[in-house]
Amino acid sequence: MFQKTTYLARRKELKEKIGKGLILFFGNDESSMNFSDNTYRFRQDSTFLYYFGIQHPGLAAVIDIDNDREIIFGNDYTIDDIVWMGPQPTVAERAERCGVKQVNELKKLHEIVAVATQKKQKIHFLPLYRPENKIKLFELIDVAPKDVAITYSLDLVKAVVSQREFKSDEEIEQLNLAVNVSVDMHVAAMKFARPGMTEAEVAGEIHKVALAAGGDIAFPIIATINGQTLHNHYHGNTIKQGDLLLVDAGYENQMCYAGDLSSTIPVSKKFTTEQKEIYEITLAAHQAAVDALGLNTPFKNAHIAACTTVFNGLKEMGFTKGNAMDAFDAGAHALFFPCGTGHMMGLDVHDMEDLGEVWVGYNGQPKSTQFGLKSLRLAKPLKAGHVFTIEPGIYFIPELIDLWRGQNKFNDFIHWEKVDSYRNFGGIRNEEDFVMTLEGAKLLGKPKPKTVAEVEAMR
Amino acid sequence: MFQKTTYLARRKELKEKIGKGLILFFGNDESSMNFSDNTYRFRQDSTFLYYFGIQHPGLAAVIDIDNDREIIFGNDYTIDDIVWMGPQPTVAERAERCGVKQVNELKKLHEIVAVATQKKQKIHFLPLYRPENKIKLFELIDVAPKDVAITYSLDLVKAVVSQREFKSDEEIEQLNLAVNVSVDMHVAAMKFARPGMTEAEVAGEIHKVALAAGGDIAFPIIATINGQTLHNHYHGNTIKQGDLLLVDAGYENQMCYAGDLSSTIPVSKKFTTEQKEIYEITLAAHQAAVDALGLNTPFKNAHIAACTTVFNGLKEMGFTKGNAMDAFDAGAHALFFPCGTGHMMGLDVHDMEDLGEVWVGYNGQPKSTQFGLKSLRLAKPLKAGHVFTIEPGIYFIPELIDLWRGQNKFNDFIHWEKVDSYRNFGGIRNEEDFVMTLEGAKLLGKPKPKTVAEVEAMR
Structure with missing residues (x-):
């Protein structure tokens, strides 16, 4: 990945462009071919990569502009996982590399989003192309998969395009x-x-x-x-x-x-x-x-x-x-x-x-x-x-x-x-x-x- | 694919084992990597392959035991599709190869399932590992994605295993x-x-x-x-x-x-x-x-x-x-x-x-x-x-x-x-x-x- 400063600068610019609310990013999960554990090669979502640089499945992130915090959500590995997949950095270590200081378990994302909803914070998310992320959104904020295309944040789309289109x-x-x-x-x-x-x-x-x-x-x-x-x-x-x-x-x-x-x-x-x-x-x-x-x-x-x-x-x-x-x-x-x-x-x-x-x-x-x-x-x-x-x-x-x-x-x-x-x-x-x-x-x-x-x- | 008789025999045996109700099969869709149209190689669901043999995305099938009919659901191609993907067999042609005589557009699946639900037919489906198919099930019969694991048909699982485990x-x-x-x-x-x-x-x-x-x-x-x-x-x-x-x-x-x-x-x-x-x-x-x-x-x-x-x-x-x-x-x-x-x-x-x-x-x-x-x-x-x-x-x-x-x-x-x-x-x-x-x-x-x-x- 690039230096930490790159991701800090990109997120800072995004926050300034969006102004207020909470931005919700879904990383991609592993994609199953013919059964859950037989997967295609992992490909992280490009916008997630652009702002966080982490090439790892099962992550989400929040940029809570109103409360001035950035959190990466993901679950750490057990010894069983390590036997099968080798030693792995923790979510906190991965987050640190892109300058995000706060991490939490995936299940905590529900609480953060629930509080935001309750406080009527605007929740920004992108149009989602991965079905697993449509399901996550549905479970988080009750947007039906078929409604993602009409409820995503156009402000966020425009802001992301305005950054990603110019290559450094x-x-x-x-x-x-x-x-x-x-x-x-x-x-x-x-x-x-x-x-x-x-x-x-x-x-x-x-x-x-x-x-x-x-x-x-x-x-x-x-x-x-x-x-x-x-x-x-x-x-x-x-x-x-x-x-x-x-x-x-x-x-x-x-x-x-x-x-x-x-x-x-x-x-x-x-x-x-x-x-x-x-x-x-x-x-x-x-x-x-x-x-x-x-x-x-x-x-x-x-x-x-x-x-x-x-x-x-x-x-x-x-x-x-x-x-x-x-x-x-x-x-x-x-x-x-x-x-x-x-x-x-x-x-x-x-x-x-x-x-x-x-x-x-x-x-x-x-x-x-x-x-x-x-x-x-x-x-x-x-x-x-x-x-x-x-x-x-x-x-x-x-x-x-x-x-x-x-x-x-x-x-x-x-x-x-x-x-x-x-x-x-x-x-x-x-x-x-x-x-x-x-x-x-x-x-x-x-x-x-x-x-x-x-x-x-x-x- | 195998001869038509193979698929006819497999489905006949399955119908006998399940006895009554309606069996719902989802084929797999294309899986997106980093945007909708950039996909991994297509892999059909193996059980769909076993009973229907069709290696093509965007299909579903119903074996309606109670009404003695088999239907494959899918949409045919437009001239735009043919320009991009070359000439393709129709859904009816594909269905004919596995001995299924009835085909219909994908949207008709909703009607068939709605009628079956109304008539209190038992609807059998397998545990689903593909998120796109969990979404389809949700939109068809209102089973939340997280509930697939507790609502799938164990009878169907046992019947499918009892056939697929013995290789001809x-x-x-x-x-x-x-x-x-x-x-x-x-x-x-x-x-x-x-x-x-x-x-x-x-x-x-x-x-x-x-x-x-x-x-x-x-x-x-x-x-x-x-x-x-x-x-x-x-x-x-x-x-x-x-x-x-x-x-x-x-x-x-x-x-x-x-x-x-x-x-x-x-x-x-x-x-x-x-x-x-x-x-x-x-x-x-x-x-x-x-x-x-x-x-x-x-x-x-x-x-x-x-x-x-x-x-x-x-x-x-x-x-x-x-x-x-x-x-x-x-x-x-x-x-x-x-x-x-x-x-x-x-x-x-x-x-x-x-x-x-x-x-x-x-x-x-x-x-x-x-x-x-x-x-x-x-x-x-x-x-x-x-x-x-x-x-x-x-x-x-x-x-x-x-x-x-x-x-x-x-x-x-x-x-x-x-x-x-x-x-x-x-x-x-x-x-x-x-x-x-x-x-x-x-x-x-x-x-x-x-x-x-x-x-x-x-x-």
Whole structure:
């Protein structure tokens, strides 16, 4: 974890922003796979990490602004626990590391919250994404699980976003480390993948690099010959000569900072001519998005740059027609690029997604409801300290092609026959991570092989 | 999944055993890591798999015995879902594969259950280990999450255990496949581990083998130089010449059947003399446990055989004194072997642990509360089709040594000075998987390197 002063300063700022009341934080518990004690790897809640830094299950915390106290709640271990899990620091020792002086048993949280309720203190809590924490809230203050989404504290959400969105130098350092290992994961895949392997074998090689580095994957690995399916975690196919292999994978380091990169490689030694042509358009879109990044410039501009570059590149190849900006406004580009150009990144790979994209990516402005644009997670002006991805791609999605063509949709923008001839092409995406600085956007981590020549040199 | 007839037969038997009422099954949902959409790998509930075979999140099922109908509840996909996740079978198609003819949207489950409640049908449900399913139950029939443990159907638990505990030939085939890949994982670790690596690098290699085979790990990997800590998932240490490396890892195959093996290897090319001496005692205990296995013979006999063999082996080395059976009755052996000799295995690595060990491992008889023996998960007479592990070990746990020595505990059985001289020895365990047949116990899967010579040949 960071120095104690970091957590003290973060909590001090939060208290000032919230002003009064009691802030209730739930750490995450262990998550059971198929029975209570068989658990997935533990992942602490990112906001809990941000303010307390403790990577340990079964904790809660209170910042009682009105009574000027901070308490961490958790239960210490018995000798039985130590036999099974080894010697462990006490809750008090863990709390001390983040500058919290008061600790108590978990059951005491009920008393503290009951008194606060009685005294009509405002109790702030975040929207909860973990069901175990919804149950805890229900047992503490009788908010039904289905009502969490309408009773959480919007003031708290805004305050947390306003702090977590700006990455400090020590956070940028962690993110650079996470991205560097993410690059290693992609380079490993590029060197390892051979015709005749399964996607699962490639995914295993990628996952191994993350584990060997001491952390884990930041999100489920995509390693697929069906790159047109945007979140495809099926790894059962055998990869063959002529296929494209799309990899989307990132490292979460020991401090829980994420990297998030995508690559697309030919399963053969070289791209085919057709693959290379589409690949080059995605690279042009990538560069157009990067070129559109600027301090105080809306990220939406980068998205528009990427979408129109995709559209114009495909126009030269005969897939599309008409004006690119008109196509963007109509949403026609989304046939090929139905998602967003990037998202915030930090302790979460989609940073703070559980707090609401409208706050994290849109400064509270409503999001578009148009297919394609509605999937853009980040649109607001970029400030120094914002960390985000750039990841335009081109996808030929047979189901979407058939649906829209059948609806006679976008006939003014799309040459359907040409598109249909590419229906089995697959998908291509590259993805890199950037930080906005006072001097403009900077690439995080070491560069990843990206050009056709760089990628083919890895094969 | 298996043939439709398998699931039809299993449900028919269950209906006959339960007789009347309505049985409510919850499939598992996706489990969120650090925000809703960033999930761990999906793992279906094992009982849901057993009766319905569908590996897909967001499902529930009802077997309404009184009205002779079976219904699977789930929501089909929209075009947005297909863009993100690829083409998917409908709920009806999935249901058809397990012989369920009726399907409905998830929200209809409320109506069905409401009518059943109104008509005073008995509603059977299992103890729930997933918090999302506790919430669903609460919203369906107003059982508070904390009350699930006192309101679940014991009749249903007993019926499910009475079916799942006997593995059919097709299940044994799956278990053999799962154990074979588990052996590959251990052999990979034995060949891969070298002084100077981190435990995490070894764990990564093991995990890779599981992923490459198309499944995943059946439980969190243990790969530790602190084998005396029984469930040690910390992988941050560097492994050094002279260390023992204890690996406990198993494969879960695509059908979700588990393997569960342990190995202990010298980080150097050879065991030291001291390591070899203790290692040989664990092998003798292992063999004694296997020799004590018999059709209709209580598994507890195998545990007693292992514990007394450990005690007597250590007596020859000067660690213990007195009669081994007296030591076992007193619990003194548990200083070195504080856990059980084995557990049921199947769709869960600790099979049906969520249904209660007293039913799964003890035929409803109470478990011992004595330190050591209380951790024995299986004691009942073995029947043909029972699948279980054999995993005695010897552990030198500094915290336990200091605690008991300080309490002057077991001075009649333990030579504390000798024990203390081994306080940094670590731990040793081998583990294999067996099935009881009418002809006696048989090893599952291919043999794993286990003797000193076999293990050293791998290094």
